[in-house]
Amino acid sequence: MSLLNMPFKALSDPTRRKIIQMLKERDMTAGEIAEQFDMTKPSISHHLNILKHAELVIDERKGQNIYYSLNTTVFQELINWFFNITDKRGGSKSEEDRI
Amino acid sequence: MSLLNMPFKALSDPTRRKIIQMLKERDMTAGEIAEQFDMTKPSISHHLNILKHAELVIDERKGQNIYYSLNTTVFQELINWFFNITDKRGGSKSEEDRI
DNA sequence: TAGAGATTTAGATAATTGTTTAAATATCTA
């Protein structure tokens, strides 16, 4: 199973994609994130946990709050997956290989 | 709800991502695709239908066979979504806007 | 150290999704 399976599953939910969009603008606490949704805090916490396991976000406690922020490295891998699909020629993994 | 919701959902399944990878190499019939999986033909047909509704693939009947091929336009939109996330500054939609 | 605030964990339930078998549709060819 692909290493990218968890990120792809994580991004298949619109609530989680909206969280990603919000974190692109600024780091936010779990509570601030939850405020933006018509959903309970435990539900949002569950979505944050899925994003965390997919390594799309990082969490860091600061006092009573837990701040969430984007982890862009996996996004880069996802972009590479898409590039590999849209490039006509198949299979090349390195830039040099592209002639 | 995002226009990209169906493509994101479609790509969340590993069977469907594998189909996409196969179609990147060459157009294939439903039967040829099904051969590559340890799964019944109706299951594969169902996955192909989801990819079709997400506009990630196109189908075209040729005699008894139905050929599937990639439709790259939606992939381009997905790449744009990811670019927008990884770009530091928020919200820009056009290239000129990028300074 | 008790109480309050922020967040997560647990457990239950509802909704969605993936899979199967059986039947239907479409096309080709003898």
Place this chain on the structure above:
DNA sequence: TAGATATTTAAACAATTATCTAAATCTCTA
């Protein structure tokens, strides 16, 4: 036009996922 091949549609079932309420954990401060 009957039979064979390719594929999809339908209906049922199983598995996964999203949501909720209630309870637990962690941290700060009076």
